[in-house]
Amino acid sequence: MNLLRKLPPEARLLLPAFIVILLVVAVPLLFSLYTSFTSYRLVRPETIWNVVWFKNYIKLFGSSDFWWAFGRTVLFLTVVLNLEMLFGLALALLVNQVTRGQRLLRTIMMFPMMFSPVLVGFQFKFMFNDNIGIVNHILQNWFGVTQAIPWLVESHLAFFSLACAEIWNSTAVFAILLLAGLMAMPQDPLEAARVDGCTPWQAFRHVTLPFLMPFVYIAMTIRSLDVGRAFDIVKIMTNGGPAGRTELIWTLSARAGYEDARMGYANAMSYVAVLLSIAFTVHFFRKLNASRQFLNEVDA
Incomplete structure (x- = not known):
């Protein structure tokens, strides 16, 4: 109590928020970091005290499954982010040219991002279904395609289907931010x-x-953090299949943690995924600072 009285009034007002953040964010992060250095298995709680240090990380970096998932995650990030940027820029430029009904168009444009990724995953899973999906129905009835296309079974097509779902769900983020930039531009x-x-x-x-x-x-x-932890859409649409060909880091981590019960190994994989997201974030922050500096030099 004496320590609390010594704190300035502003610090005392912020103390409850700091405690909540500590309990909700910091403690789980520290716990998961600790377990990444153990052989913790969900079915054997006593293994949480069995510290193996960097054994999980060494095993991880020697796993071909992990490196394939790592490469797919980077590829997925690159493809989705660039296409979302292009489509979002096109939408922003088109809406910016509209003089009447622009507010309604902005509202409609935000609809996809209001849907849960789980619902989007189910929606696109049924759309790309090779037997009852609307995509194959249109191709067969309107474009003369004779055989059903296995969108979620063939590996490249499954990757394309996942990218379509992710792009549809989140292009509005780019469109809204770029439209705000266009409206603020002198x-x-x-x-x-x-x-x-x-x-x-x-x-x-x-x-x-x-x-x-x-x-x-x-x-x-913003989007690199979201796509870097993509899980919902992939889990619903393909569950990492076929034969693990659409497995990303987070789906592989979930499989290791909750299906194989290797939680220590899964947490080690998750921290590598976090470092990947941080690397993308730092890269884009550097680009952001460089573009701001360029604009300041132009204004000067």
């Missing part, structure tokens, strides 16, 4: 570019796009 540079005889493409390439790059990297940072 019109004087664009008018000067038109007076100088620039084509619409040149004005976009040299004036609009540099101004939007900070917003692009903010969206990239």
